Amino acid sequence: MNKKLLIVSTSTIHGSGYLEYILDEVKDFFGGVNSIVFIPYARPGGLSHDDYTALAKEKFSGLNISVKGLHEFDDPITALKDAEGVFTGGGNTFLLLKTLYEVGVMDMLKDRINKGMPFMGTSAGSNITGLTIGTTNDMPIVYPPSFNALGALPFNLNPHYLDPDPTSKHKGETRQTRIEEFLGFNDIKVVGLREGSWLRVNGDEIELKGPLSARIFEKGKEVYEYQPGIFNI
Amino acid sequence: MNKKLLIVSTSTIHGSGYLEYILDEVKDFFGGVNSIVFIPYARPGGLSHDDYTALAKEKFSGLNISVKGLHEFDDPITALKDAEGVFTGGGNTFLLLKTLYEVGVMDMLKDRINKGMPFMGTSAGSNITGLTIGTTNDMPIVYPPSFNALGALPFNLNPHYLDPDPTSKHKGETRQTRIEEFLGFNDIKVVGLREGSWLRVNGDEIELKGPLSARIFEKGKEVYEYQPGIFNI
Numbered sequence: 508m509n510k511k512l513l514i515v516s517t518s519t520i521h522g523s524g525y526l527e528y529i530l531d532e533v534k535d536f537f538g539g540v541n542s543i544v545f546i547p548y549a550r551p552g553g554l555s556h557d558d559y560t561a562l563a564k565e566k567f568s569g570l571n572i573s574v575k576g577l578h579e580f581d582d583p584i585t586a587l588k589d590a591e592g593v594f595t596g597g598g599n600t601f602l603l604l605k606t607l608y609e610v611g612v613m614d615m616l617k618d619r620i621n622k623g624m625p626f627m628g629t630s631a632g633s634n635i636t637g638l639t640i641g642t643t644n645d646m647p648i649v650y651p652p653s654f655n656a657l658g659a660l661p662f663n664l665n666p667h668y669l670d671p672d673p674t675s676k677h678k679g680e681t682r683q684t685r686i687e688e689f690l691g692f693n694d695i696k697v698v699g700l701r702e703g704s705w706l707r708v709n710g711d712e713i714e715l716k717g718p719l720s721a722r723i724f725e726k727g728k729e730v731y732e733y734q735p736g737i738f739n740i
Numbered sequence: 741m742n743k744k745l746l747i748v749s750t751s752t753i754h755g756s757g758y759l760e761y762i763l764d765e766v767k768d769f770f771g772g773v774n775s776i777v778f779i780p781y782a783r784p785g786g787l788s789h790d791d792y793t794a795l796a797k798e799k800f801s802g803l804n805i806s807v808k809g810l811h812e813f814d815d816p817i818t819a820l821k822d823a824e825g826v827f828t829g830g831g832n833t834f835l836l837l838k839t840l841y842e843v844g845v846m847d848m849l850k851d852r853i854n855k856g857m858p859f860m861g862t863s864a865g866s867n868i869t870g871l872t873i874g875t876t877n878d879m880p881i882v883y884p885p886s887f888n889a890l891g892a893l894p895f896n897l898n899p900h901y902l903d904p905d906p907t908s909k910h911k912g913e914t915r916q917t918r919i920e921e922f923l924g925f926n927d928i929k930v931v932g933l934r935e936g937s938w939l940r941v942n943g944d945e946i947e948l949k950g951p952l953s954a955r956i957f958e959k960g961k962e963v964y965e966y967q968p969g970i971f972n973i
Contacts, residue, residue: 521909552917553924599921601880641881646918647834647874648925650887654880667912676754678935679900684785685879688832691786692882702911 509623511536512659512708514636516666516700516717518597518629526566526629529705532716534570536707537592537625542573544580544590548606549598549631559596567594577612587615590624597630597666600643604635605651613657620659630666633700637663642689642697644682660708661696663689668699668722683722683730690726697724698733706738713738742856744769745892745941747869749899749933749950751830751862759799759862762938765949767803769940770825770858775806777813777823781839782831782864792829800827810845820848823857830863830899833876837868838884846890853892863899866933870896875922875930877915893941894929896922901932901955916955916963923959930957931966939971946971 513536520528537543547559554562560576567574574594580586587593593616595603607613620626620636628636634643636659640651644667671681680688686697699722700706707714715721720732746769753761770776780792787795793809800807807827813819820826826849828836840846853859853869861869867876869892873884877900904914913921919930932955933939940947948954953965 517911519911521911550921550924551913553921602921602925641883642879644879644912646913646922647876647880647887648918648922649874654883667910669910669912677900677902678750678752678754679877679902680784680879685881688783688786688835689879689881691783692835 509710510620510659510708511623511625512620512636512706513625513627514633514660514664514700514706514708515627515629516633516668516704517702520703525562528703530566530570532705532707533627536627537570537572540572540592540625542575543567543592543594544577544586545574546577546593546595546603546607546632548577548610549596549600549603551596551598554598559598563594563596577610583610583612584615587612587619590619592625593619593627595626595628595632595635597632599648600631600634600640600645601647601649601651603631604640604654604656605649607635608652617657617659620657626659633664633666636660638695639663639693641693641695642686660706660713663695663697665697665699668701683724686724687730690724694726698722699724704735742943743853743892743941744856744858745853745869745939746858746860747866747893747897747933747939747941748860748862749866749901749937750935753936758795761936763799763803765938765940766860769860770803770805773805773825773858775808776800776825776827777810777819778807779810779826779828779836779840779865781810781843782829782833782836784829784831787831792831796827796829810843816843816845817848820845820852823852825858826852826860828859828861828865828868830865832881833864833867833873833878834880834882834884836864837873837887837889838882840868841885850890850892853890859892866897866899869893871928872896872926874926874928875919893939893946896928896930898930898932901934916957919957920963923957927959931955932957937968
C-alpha cells in the first residue's frame, strides 16, 4: 500500500509557535498539494470547530495551501473522498474518535489513506492512526462506540511520551507503567513518541524523525529505545 | 439513603506504606465489621487477583478484619449480597469497571451501597463511586461496555488530583484543562481529590478529610477550592 503519513507527537514544542518547529517537514510532506481538509473534532481546550480551523488556515496559508474544515462541508464523506490531503489536529482523542464515528467518515478515511492520500496528524490526530486509542493520555470525556482507530500503522502510539520524573512524590502511575498495563491485555506494539519527534510513512517504510529517540513497548520484551531513522520494529 | 462510604484519593502517600497514613480512619470506618470482600479487579501494574488480595489481607489482619477476594467466590453476586463490607483497590479504572460489568455485580453493589453496607475505595476504586469514569486519569487499556459508574456520589471524582507544574515544558494538557474539557460535554460536578485527601460519606453528609483542600469544577462556574469539612457543593 502506498500510504503517505506524517504522524507528529505534538503540534507545538516549548518556546515555539503552532507547528513552527516542523513547518519544513510539513511543507515537504504536502509538496504539490494545493488544498487540504482539516479535521477539527478533537477541539483542544473546548475550542470551536471554526476557531480551530482558523488556526490551521492561518498556518497553512504561509505554505500556499488552502484549508477547509471538515465541519464546513454539507457532506463530509464526499469531502474526504475528494480531498487532496487531510490534517487532523490534536485535542481530546475520545472526542475526536467519537465524532469521526458519528459523522460516519472512518471507512472513507481508511480507504483514502490506504490509497495514498497524504494524511497528517498531531497528538490526538496521530493517536487515531494507530490500531486503537488504548494508549492515549487523554481523559475519557465522552464514550466512543469503539476504541478501534484507523489502523494506518501496525502499532499504537503514545504521543507526548513522558519519561518518569525521578524527583516526583506523586503516586499516580508513570507513563511506562500505564503502557505496560496496556500490554498485559493487548498484544499490540506501542511507540512512545516524545515531543519534538514524528514519523514519516511512505508505503511500508516508516521513519522516525526529529532529534529524539522513541521508546518501544512490546508484549513479553524489555522496553527499548529506538534512534531516529528507518523504523524496523 | 444510609450510605457509608470511604472514598480515598490514593492508597499510599509518598514515604509511607500501603494504607498506612489512613489506617486510623479505615479502622473507625469499618468499626464492628469482622470481614470484608476485596475487589481486586483494577490490578495495579498487572498484579494478579491473588497477589493483590494478599496485600489487602495482610493490611486488614492488623485491624482484625478478615478479607476474601471477590474472585475467590464461586458466585460473586451472592458474595456481595452477603458482604459485611467491601473494599475496592486502585489500579486501572477501565479494567475495574469492565470487569465489574462482566462479572455482573454492578446492580448488587449499587443496591448494597444504597442500603448502607460500608464501601471503601482507593484511587480507581474511588473513581467508580462517581457518576461516570469520565474524569479518570487512567489509560483506556480495555473497552468497558459503558463509562457509567456506581453513582454513589452526586458528582465525579478525579483522584490523585495534580496541580499544574509552572516549570514544566511539557505540552500535554494539565489536569485542570482536561477536567474543563470534560465539563464542556458533561454537566457533572468534578471533585479533584489530592493525594492525602479522602471523603467520608454518612447518608447525605459528605465530609472532606485530610490536610488538603479539594479542587471543585462545575459547568459555567469558576473553579474553586474547598477546605476540609462537611461538603456542601
